Amino acid sequence: MIVxxxxxxxxxxxxxxxxxxGSAGVLxxxxxxxxxIGAGDYPIAxxxxxxxxxxxxxxxxxxxxxxxxxxxxxxxxAVGAALGLxxxxxxxxxxxxxxxxxxxxxxxxxxxxALVVVVAGGSSVALAxxxxxxxxxxxxxxxxLAGRSGVGGHRLVxxxxxxxxxxxxVNGWLLTRAPLMDAARAxxxxxxSLDGRGWANALPVLGALAxxxxxxxxxxxxxxxxxxxxxxxAAALGVPVRRVRAAALGTAxxxxxxxxxxxxxxxxxxxxxxxxxxxxxxxxxxxxxxxxALGAALLVAADQLAQHAVAGHQLPVGVVTGVLGGGxxxxxxxxxxxxxx
Numbered sequence: 001m002i003v004x005x006x007x008x009x010x011x012x013x014x015x016x017x018x019x020x021x022g023s024a025g026v027l028x029x030x031x032x033x034x035x036x037i038g039a040g041d042y043p044i045a046x047x048x049x050x051x052x053x054x055x056x057x058x059x060x061x062x063x064x065x066x067x068x069x070x071x072x073x074x075x076x077x078a079v080g081a082a083l084g085l086x087x088x089x090x091x092x093x094x095x096x097x098x099x100x101x102x103x104x105x106x107x108x109x110x111x112x113x114a115l116v117v118v119v120a121g122g123s124s125v126a127l128a129x130x131x132x133x134x135x136x137x138x139x140x141x142x143x144x145l146a147g148r149s150g151v152g153g154h155r156l157v158x159x160x161x162x163x164x165x166x167x168x169x170v171n172g173w174l175l176t177r178a179p180l181m182d183a184a185r186a187x188x189x190x191x192x193s194l195d196g197r198g199w200a201n202a203l204p205v206l207g208a209l210a211x212x213x214x215x216x217x218x219x220x221x222x223x224x225x226x227x228x229x230x231x232x233x234a235a236a237l238g239v240p241v242r243r244v245r246a247a248a249l250g251t252a253x254x255x256x257x258x259x260x261x262x263x264x265x266x267x268x269x270x271x272x273x274x275x276x277x278x279x280x281x282x283x284x285x286x287x288x289x290x291x292x293a294l295g296a297a298l299l300v301a302a303d304q305l306a307q308h309a310v311a312g313h314q315l316p317v318g319v320v321t322g323v324l325g326g327g328x329x330x331x332x333x334x335x336x337x338x339x340x341x
Contacts, residue, residue: 015283018290025293029077032300036076037069039304075197076303076317077296078205079263080273082255084295085209085288087270088277089216089252092224092286093245096157100271101135101256104160107267108167109138110260111190115174118186127189128201128261135260138163139253143246192266192318194303201262208258212251217288224248225285266318268325269295269302275332 038044044052044061051057052065083101091099101107113134117127146159171190175183188195223244226234231241256270273295277287280294299317302324306315 015281018277018281018283018287021277021280022289022293025290025297029080029293029297029300032297032304033073033077036073036300036304037065039308040064040069071198071202072194072196072303073300074199075202075205075262076194076299078202078209079194079259079266080269080296080299081292082205082209082259082295083266083270083299084273084277085213085216085292086252086255086259087272087295088274088286088288088291089224089248090270091274092228093248093252094154094156095228095230096154097275098271099157100274101252102265102267102271103157103164104142105163105167106135106138106142106160106253106256107260107265108164108171109141110135110257111171111265112167112174113137114189114260114264115171115178115186118182119174119178121179121182131261131264132204132257135257136253138167139249139257142253143249188316189264191316192264192321193316194263195314195316197263205255205258205262208255212255213292216248216251221286221288228285264316264318266299267322268329269299269321272321272325272328273298275328 034046034049038046038049042064044064048057048061049065052061053070057065087100090101090104091097093099094104110131111134113130113132114127116134117130122130142156142160142163145163146156175186178186223234223239226237226239227241227244234244235241259266274287274291276294276298277290281287281290299321302320303317306317306320309315309320
């Protein structure tokens with residue numbers, strides 16, 4: 001165990017293996033990002049990409065890197081990190097490996113907010129804002145139904161499944177009410193896509209990460225680790241259970257909502273990244289930093305696969321994360337049934 005003493009009497013406890021996994025995840029995400037920037041119809045060598053990133057390079061390379069490809073990459077990194085971190089918080093709060101914003105209905109709520117704007121004929125900016133509002137309101141509804149009474153995480157999952165079913169029906173009805181072209185645009189957004197994303201999409205998620213990551217790591221990570229032992233045990237150890245649950249749930253919902261506003265409700269990433277973090281670190285607790293780093297790396301890799309898997313066509317990144325994440329979940333469940341875990 002590595003303990004970092006911080007100003008103000010705060011401390012950060014890190015397991016060596018978790019630190020290694022988190023650092024490797026960050027390095028992998030950045031390395032994939034350099035090659036992602038260089039890939040495309042106008043290929044750029046990795047050394048030329050690095051030269052542009054430090055302020056050099058020729059004008060053509062600088063334009064392609066900084067204006068066309070870098071904003072998309074930064075959006076992918078920020079959205080992946082936000083979803084990985086939020087998924088780890090959700091799974092820790094619910095004490096359930098299926099506890100993710102996809103299952104609990106937060107991403108469906110973000111989709112509902114966006115579809116309301118589509119039906120009303122709103123702009124893309126309004127669509128992103130409505131997605132953030134829809135996800136946030138869904139999180140507030142979840143807390144009102146399952147969180148205020150201090151009940152355990154299993155009830156939160158059950159309530160979330162019910163909310164997801166309701167919102168899925170509402171979203172289907174909204175799609176039938178939208179004009180044909182707007183419905184097609186909304187369908188692409190609901191699938192999850194990084195196509196055409198710019199700095200305006202990335203900056204809100206980056207800002208949220210800059211503010212919320214230190215808060216979660218320093219103020220909530222120790223309490224979340226204790227909450228995994230159960231509410232009664234955590235309360236006996238001095239954890240204000242209701243306050244911690246409300247703050248952690250609010251943080252995770254905000255991250256998911258802003259991520260959905262930037263790239264749509266990218267499926268299964270918030271479920272898969274924390275699972276991989278736990279398996280690789282073999283450490284107790286929510287493994288917040290490794291989950292965020294692996295989430296960023298996974299989304300960058302999935303976006304590259306979406307762009308180049310089918311010649312002449314670009315798939316929405318949500319299709320790739322859905323296929324790979326669903327396959328991973330099926331393999332995980334099959335492994336549990338076979339007694340391998």
